[in-house]
Amino acid sequence: MANASGNMSAVRETMDVLLEISRLLNTGLDMETLSICVRLCEQGINPEALSSVIKELRRASDTLKASESTAS
Amino acid sequence: EETDQGPADKMDSITKLFGDLCESHMVGFPWRTALNSRKHSKNRTKQTLKKLAYDTLFVHLFQDEARKLQPNCTRLPVKNKIIMLSFNLRICGMSSEADRLEELVEYLEQSNGIQISDLHAVLELLVELSGTGPPQ
DSSP states (O other): OTTHHHHHHHHHHHHHHHHHHHHHTTOOOOHHHHHHHHHHHHTTOOHHHHHHHHHHHHHHHHHHHHHHHHHO | OOOOOOGGGGGSOHHHHHHHHHHHTOTTOOOOBTTBTTSOOHHHHHHHHHHHHHHHHHHHHHHHHHHHTOTTSOOOOHHHHHHHHHHHHHHTTOHHHHHHHHHHHHHHHHOTTOOOTTHHHHHHHHHHTTTOSSOO
16 A cells, blocks of 8 residues: 555556547547546446447437527 | 456446446536426436447447457557557648657556556547547
């Protein structure tokens, strides 16, 4: 446990690097969503499956937002 | 590579993470108030998104099984894909972005104390989602 804070800062640094790569590639992921995705990858979720899940969630949430604005 | 996960890493269950993922896609929704019953309720929307997320995941799980039966299909290593994307950036006149991208991937590969157990999977995800963000 002595190097727990060292590990934390290493994780944060890695996350910052991943976020910058993500921005350069224009993935549309924010830090919160990216960190959820990293944890899902660590749990063994297939990255291609996960990318499809995200694309479907975006499509659905855009559709829902559009229907909200026409309903109001 | 360390593949064993300690109990601390198991704290986030996949179901919890999928719930979080759905919520991160529900930011900025105009939620139903008591006076406006035509708008969606937050719980109902989350349920809808969760069902969609799991349906999509399951479709891919079956495709994974089918792919295992055809082992001769070639799969490009993720680094090759990133180099190809960085080449695309150069073609679009974004050489400094391409340099930075290659530098960052190199850095991740070389840093030994990496804390993410499946870095290649994360990079694969970023490659899959490349160009899907808002126009820049």
